[in-house]
Amino acid sequence: MPLNMKNKKIAWITGAGKINGLGYQTGLALLKKGYHVVFSSRKTDGIAKLSKQDLASFPDHDFIDLDVTSDTSVAAAARKCQEKFGHLDVLINNAGLYQIEDNEKSGDSLLTARATDLMKIFDINTLGSFRMTQAFMPLLQKSDAPRIVNISSGMGGLTEMEGGYPGYRLSKTAVNALTKVTDAEVGGKKLKVNSVCPGWVRTEMGGPGADRSLEEGIAGIVWAATLDEKGPSGGFFRDGERLDW
Ligand SMILES: NC(=O)c1ccc[n+]([C@@H]2O[C@H](COP(=O)([O-])OP(=O)(O)OC[C@H]3O[C@@H](n4cnc5c(N)ncnc54)[C@H](OP(=O)(O)O)[C@@H]3O)[C@@H](O)[C@H]2O)c1
Structure with missing residues (x-):
């Protein structure tokens, strides 16, 4: 099995293509943690x-093109991970879309949203996380302490559910369901899988009016990615605090 020469834990993050995005910044924080x-x-x-x-x-990093909506792209990425590292320790399903750009207004409300737009949002947010989880599971199961972090949102929480943005809301509720299903099938003492809401963060998606800095947003993601063996699995968290589903 190919091994990382320095025996470092390997973390793979999707949607890490923006310098002021949660994905890239989480990666940077994990690099700093070794x-x-x-x-x-x-x-x-x-x-x-x-x-x-x-x-x-921090030379121990790679950039790999990956479209989470493509089965072929996800399978190729899993192959690269197998060839280079032989296993994976942390998977962070972060890639996400809030609204379809050329059709933003209609997506604001249940009354105007288009089913085809919802499908595109689902394809990234929900099915993207599903594809990654399935394709990378054999690699994660070779780790001593695999961690999966599904980036969700309070907007997908049924308890706090409000109106507006049905594509995003429904897709994130389904991400939470993916966390539960994954936990039920493979979670437990060894593999921990959790949903994390970063709060409302000043990224391109969150906009400049959001109430949290990137640093505040990534703290709970890093926490879930680096849980020790006593950490929880199958939960929904913000800042390490449990949220209602
Ligand atoms: N910001 C917030 O307030 C907030 C709140 C709650 C939850 N979240 C969640 O946090 C995560 C990160 O959000 P963010 O605020 O950092 O958003 P962002 O700045 O818009 O970044 C989203 C990332 O997802 C990537 N992406 C989109 N479609 C993709 C695809 N098909 N394949 C691979 N990557 C794709 C984008 O890549 P490109 O560079 O290629 O476009 C981008 O790097 C998302 O899941 C979001 O729903 C954010």
């Missing part, structure tokens, strides 16, 4: 250039 980080996104050449200075002192 992990080897794979930053993946549809096109990583831009982030690879922009992050050169940030990552100069």
